[in-house]
Amino acid sequence: MLDKNLLKMVLDASKPNNHIYFDVGDITKLDVECIVNAANRSLLGGGGVDGAIHRAAGPELLAECRTLGGCHTGEAKITGGYNLKAQYVIHTVGPVYDNDDPKCEKLLRSCYLSSLELAKQYDIHTIAFPAISTGVYGYPAEKAAAVALTAVGKWLSENEDYGMAVIMSCFSERMYETYQKVIRSLHS
Numbered sequence: 001m002l003d004k005n006l007l008k009m010v011l012d013a014s015k016p017n018n019h020i021y022f023d024v025g026d027i028t029k030l031d032v033e034c035i036v037n038a039a040n041r042s043l044l045g046g047g048g049v050d051g052a053i054h055r056a057a058g059p060e061l062l063a064e065c066r067t068l069g070g071c072h073t074g075e076a077k078i079t080g081g082y083n084l085k086a087q088y089v090i091h092t093v094g095p096v097y098d099n100d101d102p103k104c105e106k107l108l109r110s111c112y113l114s115s116l117e118l119a120k121q122y123d124i125h126t127i128a129f130p131a132i133s134t135g136v137y138g139y140p141a142e143k144a145a146a147v148a149l150t151a152v153g154k155w156l157s158e159n160e161d162y163g164m165a166v167i168m169s170c171f172s173e174r175m176y177e178t179y180q181k182v183i184r185s186l187h188s
């Protein structure tokens with residue numbers, strides 16, 4: 001698990017090294033520049049992490065979301081963070097899992113890549129992702145973790161000098177263990 005002091009050091013640095021970190025807990029509590037929301041296409045709130053982010057950010061977040069006109073699956077839009085510690089929220093829409101649909105993986109990968117590209121446009125250097133699509137949208141955690149880690153890894157290697165700290169926020173120890181298992185399998 002990520003050492004909290006190490007995370008603080010990383011987040012205090014003006015330009016962190018490109019790196020993937022892990023945190024177990026509530027994404028809304030993280031002191032990062034940007035947190036990513038696993039939203040739905042309306043961008044008007046919902047349950048899971050979406051509900052938690054809207055509750056923590058306050059009603060102004062919903063008011064700004066109303067001006068965005070929704071978001072396609074696999075794409076991302078940005079708002080302020082309002083009452084959150086994070087200055088920005090990037091809202092992305094993951095796919096509803098369908099085992100028979102090869103587009104699912106592509107769309108999930110696109111959520112991570114579009115969010116990172118948008119973050120770069122806003123000069124964001126610390127960003128936290130929930131495990132997109134692994135809750136209500138039913139994407140199997142291990143498959144989703146592999147897609148997430150390879151997408152983030154690819155983006156970091158293609159943006160070598162940018163300096164982006166990516167925090168994979170795990171709402172449970174189990175999700176954290178899943179990421180670690182996938183990392184071990186990617187390295188073996």
Ligand code: AR6
Nearest residue numbers: 026027038040046047048049050052133134135136137171
């Ligand atoms: N911090 C970090 N991760 C969280 C938190 C939190 N506070 N709360 C939940 N998670 P989900 P989806 C984890 O269902 O599958 C919403 O209603 C959770 O354990 O939030 O992409 C939207 O409006 C899981 O691992 O998102 C959409 O309609 C992960 O976040 C729909 O759900 C994603 O679970 C999107 O479904």
